[in-house]
Amino acid sequence: INGECSEARALPAMDAVVKVFCVHTEPNFSLPWQRKRQYSSSSSGFIIKGRRVLTNAHSVEHYTQVKLKKRGSDTKYLASVLAIGTECDVALLTVEDNEFWEGVSPVDFGELPALQDAVTVVGYPIGGDTISVTSGVVSRIEILSYVHGSTELLGLQIDAAINSGNSGGPAFNDKGNCVGIAFQSLKHEDAENIGYVIPTPVIIHFIQDYERNGAYTGFPILGVEWQKMENPDLRLSSGMKVDQKGVRIRKIDPTAPEFKVLKASDIILSFDGVDIANDGTVPFRHGERIGFSYLVSQKYTGDSAAIKVLRDSAILKFDIKLSTNRRLIPAHNKGRPPSYYIIGGFVFTAVSVPYLRSEYGKDYEYEAPVKLLDKLLHEFPQSPDEQIVVVSQVLVADINIGYEDIVNTQVGF
Known part of the structure; x- marks a missing residue:
């Protein structure tokens, strides 16, 4: 009987888990006046109080259109993005259509779990359209490196696999309360079934920050x-x-x-x-x-x-x-297109982590010039509006003959 009761308690929470469909259009850093070809992705999200939906920031990054589909429904509802928290990898969405909110109980948040507490990750991983449930236990609680945000915040490590598409789905405790959001997994030849979850203190901070300021302002750091x-x-x-x-x-x-x-x-x-x-x-x-x-x-x-x-x-x-400190080389462009300036065929642009990733690939921390990496890791800006500017490319013309080979060269002032 106890098993049936806990099953019945967990079911409404399962119905609050939605599938997120997003069309992305990323900036083109090589040709900053254009955008890249749009592509689609699917991930997970869940309904919380106040007619809102939580998912991962990377699930809706550079979004052009976001749609949500409820469990057991055949309708996709158009969603609008209220806030994107790049550092904590959390995004807040809402849906205008009243029909979307009918018959759904929002998810309640639980306390930060202890080590070895059972957790169940619910979502829509790739390979199918139906809801997927994976179980595991909390194996570690520590300050984690958030890949998307290039920041370090509190995180939970669990031994349940988090696959692509699971991102943004809730992690429930055995009482059916949400204790976190699935957001990344460890891809390593020596490690299997290691997933990471954004815990409730980070999620609540994001929500309260949005409610206080009407926008996401970020997590303060000691500069x-x-x-x-x-x-x-x-x-x-x-x-x-x-x-x-x-x-x-x-x-x-x-x-x-x-x-x-x-x-x-x-x-x-x-x-x-x-x-x-x-x-x-x-x-x-x-x-x-x-x-x-x-x-x-x-x-x-x-x-x-x-x-x-x-x-x-x-x-x-x-x-x-306390304030949110701006880095000399910002970790994100916060949805804005890259800034650039063209004169005499020289394309000048400001360096950011997305720019480095675009030019040097995922392993930019090894492939990018040492000078730029030193500035990324160790240098502080001397003034609030200081930027590192490079000549990203030269558009060949009569006026710049002999300068065609200048690529990603920092401009000195």
């Missing part, structure tokens, strides 16, 4: 580059006492609010009253530890945070207003 303080000699030379722990600031983003109060070589001892260990971790539930960037990502753009630092053996306290 500093830091290093661990596990070396005892380094701690001694920095004037740290035996009982003091923290991380050392190497560089600060000149465009970030922190630049006005923090200095290079400061030791960050705590963030918002939570002590930071020498390896950059903070306590997390059940005796676990997690990177302190988790505390920063829980905040919203414009929030204040109390930071305690050690400078010249003195403890200083600052209140810092």
Whole structure:
């Protein structure tokens, strides 16, 4: 009887899972005044409160048209995109047609699961039109690298396979509540059946950010580059006492609010009253530890945070207003076409991660010029509107004879 009850509880949630059909038109970075040939994709999504649907950002990236189909229905409903969160890989959709919302119970969110908790991923993976259910357990909870967003946020690793098309589908706990969104899998010859799920704290942050601001503003970050303080000699030379722990600031983003109060070589001892260990971790539930960037990502753009630092053996306290920092080479163009300028047949364009991916392929981190990669990984912008500009190609004409071979050359000022 208990089995039947849990089955009955989970069924309404299954009906809230929809198939997402999207037509994409990507920008053409080689010919920035054009777009590429459009293509179609299918993925998963699910209905939440407020007549809204959640899916992955990469499922509707560069969208031209989005349609949704409910389970057991033969009708595709036109959807509009309310917000796309590139960093957290979550997108929010809605449908005007009232018929779409009839007879559907929205999904309720559950708490962040514990290790070994059972999870069920529901979606529409490639290879069929009907709904698919895969089960597994939570095998790891940590700060993950989000491939689509080029960011690091809290994530769940599960041992259920997440295939193409499953993206955007909900992961349910055994009570039928949603504990996350399936979004990427590990493709490695030594690993099988490893999937990743965006957990509820990240999803709720995205939704509340949209509700507060009427748009997605992003996850704040501390605009500093830091290093661990596990070396005892380094701690001694920095004037740290035996009982003091923290991380050392190497560089600060000149465009970030922190630049006005923090200095290079400061030791960050705590963030918002939570002590930071020498390896950059903070306590997390059940005796676990997690990177302190988790505390920063829980905040919203414009929030204040109390930071305690050690400078010249003195403890200083600052209140810092957090913001979403702009990178020198942005990870995304946020749906906008690439900016370009043509003069004398020279095509100038601004460098971004999508541009590098377009020019050098998926392995751009190995194939792109070292100078550009160094700027991507380690350099901060010196002003809010600074860009790295390259001559992407030369359109051959009489005026530029002899310059035809200049490709992807950075312009110096």
